[in-house]
Amino acid sequence: xxLSPSRASLQFAALVVxxxxxxxxxxxTAVGIGEMHIPLRTVAxxxxxxxxxxxxxxxxxxxxxxxxxxxxRALVAALCGAGLAMCGAILQxxxxxxxxxxxxxxxxxxxxxxxxxxxxxxxxxxAISLSMGAFAGALAAFVFVAVLSGGGRGGADRTILSGVAAxxxxxxxxxxxxxxxxxxxxxxxxxxxxxxxxGGVRWPEFQLLAVVVAIGLGVCIWYARAxxxxxxxxxxxxxxxISVERVRLVLFAVTAVMTATIVSMVGSIGxxxxxxxxAVRFLIGPGHMRLLPACLLVGAVFMVLADIVSxxxxxxxxxxxxxxxALVGVPCFALILYRARPAT
Amino acid sequence: xxxxAENLVWRVGGKTIVDDxxxxxxxxxxxGLLGPNGSxxxxxxxxxxxxxxxxxxxxxxxxxxxxxxxxxxxxxxxxLVQQHAATDVNVTVExxxxxxxxxxxxxxxAWRPAxxxxxxxxxxxxxxxxFRRQSWHSxxxxxxxxxxxxxxxxxxxxxxxxxxxxNHLDIQHQLELLRLVSQLGLTTIVALHDLNHAAxxxxxxxxxxxxxxxxxxxxxxxxxxxLLRDVFRVDCDFLRSDDDILRILYRK
Numbered sequence: 001x002x003l004s005p006s007r008a009s010l011q012f013a014a015l016v017v018x019x020x021x022x023x024x025x026x027x028x029t030a031v032g033i034g035e036m037h038i039p040l041r042t043v044a045x046x047x048x049x050x051x052x053x054x055x056x057x058x059x060x061x062x063x064x065x066x067x068x069x070x071x072x073r074a075l076v077a078a079l080c081g082a083g084l085a086m087c088g089a090i091l092q093x094x095x096x097x098x099x100x101x102x103x104x105x106x107x108x109x110x111x112x113x114x115x116x117x118x119x120x121x122x123x124x125x126x127a128i129s130l131s132m133g134a135f136a137g138a139l140a141a142f143v144f145v146a147v148l149s150g151g152g153r154g155g156a157d158r159t160i161l162s163g164v165a166a167x168x169x170x171x172x173x174x175x176x177x178x179x180x181x182x183x184x185x186x187x188x189x190x191x192x193x194x195x196x197x198x199g200g201v202r203w204p205e206f207q208l209l210a211v212v213v214a215i216g217l218g219v220c221i222w223y224a225r226a227x228x229x230x231x232x233x234x235x236x237x238x239x240x241x242i243s244v245e246r247v248r249l250v251l252f253a254v255t256a257v258m259t260a261t262i263v264s265m266v267g268s269i270g271x272x273x274x275x276x277x278x279a280v281r282f283l284i285g286p287g288h289m290r291l292l293p294a295c296l297l298v299g300a301v302f303m304v305l306a307d308i309v310s311x312x313x314x315x316x317x318x319x320x321x322x323x324x325x326a327l328v329g330v331p332c333f334a335l336i337l338y339r340a341r342p343a344t
Numbered sequence: 345x346x347x348x349a350e351n352l353v354w355r356v357g358g359k360t361i362v363d364d365x366x367x368x369x370x371x372x373x374x375x376g377l378l379g380p381n382g383s384x385x386x387x388x389x390x391x392x393x394x395x396x397x398x399x400x401x402x403x404x405x406x407x408x409x410x411x412x413x414x415x416x417x418x419x420x421x422x423x424l425v426q427q428h429a430a431t432d433v434n435v436t437v438e439x440x441x442x443x444x445x446x447x448x449x450x451x452x453x454a455w456r457p458a459x460x461x462x463x464x465x466x467x468x469x470x471x472x473x474x475f476r477r478q479s480w481h482s483x484x485x486x487x488x489x490x491x492x493x494x495x496x497x498x499x500x501x502x503x504x505x506x507x508x509x510x511n512h513l514d515i516q517h518q519l520e521l522l523r524l525v526s527q528l529g530l531t532t533i534v535a536l537h538d539l540n541h542a543a544x545x546x547x548x549x550x551x552x553x554x555x556x557x558x559x560x561x562x563x564x565x566x567x568x569x570x571l572l573r574d575v576f577r578v579d580c581d582f583l584r585s586d587d588d589i590l591r592i593l594y595r596k
Binding site for chain 1: 390393394415416417420423424426431434439443444447499
């Protein structure tokens with residue numbers, strides 16, 4: 001890319017403004033569609049009513065559907081997309097691997113084992129929710145990887161291999177529990193949860209996720225320059241004054257907590273964390289000061305759009321959103337790969 | 345003394361890679377590190393740059409132990425150009441050189457005029473100003489190596505360490521690069537393979553063999569038939585050219 005800094009700044013600004021506008025529109029659309037169709041105008045008025053800025057005449061039911069059910073769902077979708085895309089960008093840079101994504105450290109596999117333990121084995125005897133089980137499982141996988149890779153000291157390859165081992169182990173545990181103890185209905189529930197579902201998320205989930213993603217963003221921006229310094233590897237970063245081990249441990253921990261929180265709420269939604277960072281990098285370049293906020297916005301847009309698609313392709317039924325992100329994501333990704341082919 | 349190594353030892357898995365190495369370099373001088381493959385040159389450079397902690401011994405910069413200064417502080421005074429520093433990231437020449445400003449900038453600090461000056465000066469010193477907007481991946485090996493040196497210079501170091509910077513370059517670019525490095529006026533420690541180049545461009549040489557120092561001193565003192573036979577396992581003749589530089593001629 002031969003861009004003058006001013007042109008790169010313009011592109012970044014255009015991307016931020018553009019994706020913000022699309023995000024607002026997409027969230028409004030997502031709130032409008034469903035069994036009860038609600039026009040955009042009503043959606044807007046319902047929100048401003050809620051804040052006390054307007055007092056338009058909207059039916060109680062409509063207001064409740066908008067505020068209590070659909071808006072929280074759309075905002076959680078946006079935050080999940082934002083968090084996953086940002087985690088993907090960080091892990092790709094930190095591990096210097098184009099295939100890295102939020103689940104590379106075995107987190108979704110661990111989460112599924114935790115969820116299955118709660119759903120099928122009844123661990124915690126009802127005192128532990130599925131989300132808590134999944135979160136615990138995700139963190140167990142992360143600790144497993146951290147120990148196996150020597151706290152990230154063994155280099156990127158060792159970390160990735162440890163993640164692969166963790167994923168295999170926890171997937172095997174999940175399959176073992178499902179096949180030995182589960183009935184058909186439970187297996188279906190688990191399957192549905194694994195593919196990702198935004199059903200059932202409400203304001204408490206939004207609040208928790210908003211805090212986690214905001215803190216995550218703050219930490220990641222703080223380390224954005226350090227991530228840039230990893231361009232030529234660990235030793236190069238160290239020779240430019242980066243405390244490689246500390247940066248790595250902090251960022252792994254932050255991405256693990258973000259991913260675990262997201263997975264525990266909505267299941268493992270694939271592809272967003274892999275594709276969005278590549279697409280954004282292609283558009284505005286690799287500098288993390290811009291890349292991370294841009295990933296946040298584009299990831300949010302992508303997930304809200306995927307949610308709209310998942311709810312509107314089939315009458316009366318919602319597709320697992322993980323299926324949509326892959327079905328929509330792969331063609332987009334193919335296009336980017338094609339356009340980004342080497343000029344030689 | 346600008347750089348001083350005292351009894352440096354470094355081990356990996358019970359194997360001693362750097363074995364009791366001591367030397368010092370005066371400010372502004374170029375020290376050449378010689379030795380066959382696996383003699384510990386790269387490991388020694390990593391110890392000197394503070395990337396690895398020695399098992400024992402210490403590195404002093406102007407009399408201060410580098411173990412006592414923080415990573416960032418160290419990176420503002422010492423720069424390292426590695427042997428194989430590659431990337432898949434689509435960066436421009438300017439992006440790479442700007443990385444050299446990392447130790448001078450806080451996590452959220454804005455880009456300052458001093459940073460621009462350092463980057464411009466570094467690009468000019470290596471003659472890559474005209475390439476600044478080019479993609480890193482479009483560069484030749486020699487150009488990439490010069491950009492790495494510019495990145496190191498943007499750190500504004502007083503000491504510059506280079507690990508076989510002429511690897512994979514054609515002879516014209518090898519000579520150009522060494523001329524550039526020797527004229528920077530920085531205290532320089534450079535690992536080299538080519539003995540003739542070492543004789544041409546270095547003020548002093550340090551020869552490593554199996555992690556130990558086997559010879560050190562001015563090129564004319566160090567490079568002699570016995571040493572070359574014992575350490576490098578080659579027989580050679582020596583020639584002293586009109587410009588008073590030692591030339592090594594290898595026998596078949």
